[in-house]
Amino acid sequence: MASMQSWRKAYGAIKDTTTVSLANLNSDFKDLDVAIVKATNHVECPPKERHLRKVVAATSIARPRADVAYCIHALARRLAKTRNWIVALKTLVVIHRLLREGDPTFREELLNFTQRGQILQLSNFKDDSSPIAWDCSAWVRTYGLFLEERLECFRVLKYDVEAERLSKQGQGPEKGHSRTRELDSQDLLEQLPALQQLLYRLVGCRPEGAANNNYLVQYALALVLKESFKIYCAINDGIINLVDKFFEMPRHEALKALEIYRRAGQQAGNLSEFYENCRGLELARNFQFPTLREPPQTFLATMEEYVKEAPRMVPVREPLELPERLLLTYKPEESEEIPEPAPVEEEKAPVEEPDPVPPVTEVVSPPPKTEMPDTGDLLGLNDPSPAVSAIEESNALALAIVPTEGTSTTGNTAFQDRGFDPTGWELALVTAPSNTTSSASSSTLVGFFDLHIFFFP
Numbered sequence: 001m002a003s004m005q006s007w008r009k010a011y012g013a014i015k016d017t018t019t020v021s022l023a024n025l026n027s028d029f030k031d032l033d034v035a036i037v038k039a040t041n042h043v044e045c046p047p048k049e050r051h052l053r054k055v056v057a058a059t060s061i062a063r064p065r066a067d068v069a070y071c072i073h074a075l076a077r078r079l080a081k082t083r084n085w086i087v088a089l090k091t092l093v094v095i096h097r098l099l100r101e102g103d104p105t106f107r108e109e110l111l112n113f114t115q116r117g118q119i120l121q122l123s124n125f126k127d128d129s130s131p132i133a134w135d136c137s138a139w140v141r142t143y144g145l146f147l148e149e150r151l152e153c154f155r156v157l158k159y160d161v162e163a164e165r166l167s168k169q170g171q172g173p174e175k176g177h178s179r180t181r182e183l184d185s186q187d188l189l190e191q192l193p194a195l196q197q198l199l200y201r202l203v204g205c206r207p208e209g210a211a212n213n214n215y216l217v218q219y220a221l222a223l224v225l226k227e228s229f230k231i232y233c234a235i236n237d238g239i240i241n242l243v244d245k246f247f248e249m250p251r252h253e254a255l256k257a258l259e260i261y262r263r264a265g266q267q268a269g270n271l272s273e274f275y276e277n278c279r280g281l282e283l284a285r286n287f288q289f290p291t292l293r294e295p296p297q298t299f300l301a302t303m304e305e306y307v308k309e310a311p312r313m314v315p316v317r318e319p320l321e322l323p324e325r326l327l328l329t330y331k332p333e334e335s336e337e338i339p340e341p342a343p344v345e346e347e348k349a350p351v352e353e354p355d356p357v358p359p360v361t362e363v364v365s366p367p368p369k370t371e372m373p374d375t376g377d378l379l380g381l382n383d384p385s386p387a388v389s390a391i392e393e394s395n396a397l398a399l400a401i402v403p404t405e406g407t408s409t410t411g412n413t414a415f416q417d418r419g420f421d422p423t424g425w426e427l428a429l430v431t432a433p434s435n436t437t438s439s440a441s442s443s444t445l446v447g448f449f450d451l452h453i454f455f456f457p
Contacts, residue, residue: 135209180238
């Protein structure tokens with residue numbers, strides 16, 4: 001077993017030397033590549049500070065963004081290719097130290113890089129070379145989840161909790177408070193769940209088995225413990241602010257706040273157990289662990305009673321403002337429309353329009369006379385041929401109308417004035433009209449029409 005471990009250490013040293021030689025020959029950023037390889041080598045000890053300072057200097061704000069992006073790419077490549085838990089853990093430690101001590105440019109570039117590819121997702125990482133490596137591999141996966149959640153919390157909060165300085169309200173020995181103490185209800189309900197999820201990942205970094213006594217694991221765990229204090233302080237200040245605003249919230253916000261309050265009580269107990277586990281470790285000799293208190297359960301019952309009777313909508317003032325404004329703007333329009341002279345002019349305008357109507361009627365009357373010649377003489381009725389005129393003159397009185405008794409003579413005189421010829425032979429047929437011979441005259445007229453048709457074929 002000892003020979004196997006010594007062989008693995010020798011093999012790791014050879015790989016590190018080969019990687020450094022290749023970086024010196026082929027890399028454009030050979031100083032940075034060599035520093036990364038030496039800071040994350042196979043030696044089971046924390047990264048050396050001189051190599052870390054070179055990496056931090058390469059990601060400073062004075063360097064171009066391309067150099068910062070290359071550093072992140074090199075660390076991601078180192079983490080993706082290795083199957084050794086020591087190299088993976090030291091790479092995560094370097095990333096964690098850069099997040100804590102580096103410039104904000106590294107955090108921003110790392111956040112952009114994680115949107116394209118997941119650098120810290122190590123759910124499939126496994127080193128089964130030894131039982132110690134197996135237990136340490138499990139802790140490496142939980143440590144990677146914590147760093148990933150740390151970036152996600154920064155994406156939601158838009159600031160780093162660890163880099164935040166606690167502000168004090170006044171001079172004196174009073175303890176400062178975090179930014180969550182001054183947030184409004186909407187931002188508070190958005191940021192507190194992100195902080196609680198980060199604290200959940202932090203409590204999950206509890207080492208188990210052989211990893212509990214490993215010095216490299218305890219070195220990384222110390223970095224996690226340092227961040228737990230400010231995370232808990234931010235959550236505690238946020239809960240105090242939440243309680244102050246709780247009884248003014250509508251029902252849907254009060255339900256979210258109640259769930260946050262319940263989870264804060266559970267996490268306070270879990271964090272207390274986590275601190276008790278870490279007190280027995282060698283790294284905890286220089287730490288002062290705070291005393292945590294769970295929120296009172298009596299106040300939780302009061303909050304639950306308020307949720308049952310809380311208003312289901314936002315306060316009445318906000319939804320009534322818009323309708324009131326609409327009514328106020330609509331009523332003056334109605335009152336102004338009546339006295340304005342503009343509508344009166346619109347009513348007079350149609351009264352003045354009938355003046356041009358008479359010329360329109362005068363123009364309309366002549367068109368029937370002018371349109372008649374346009375149709376043309378389709379039947380030849382207007383053709384002045386001598387044969388047709390002769391026939392019309394000879395048969396002008398072919399149809400005779402027999403006057404009856406009691407009828408006025410005005411119609412006969414009017415008919416005779418037009419073209420009556422007293423010398424025509426047609427008059428002999430109807431010289432003796434009488435009421436008794438009306439049927440005979442009708443028969444003669446019928447016969448006359450037959451003869452007339454026969455005569456003029």
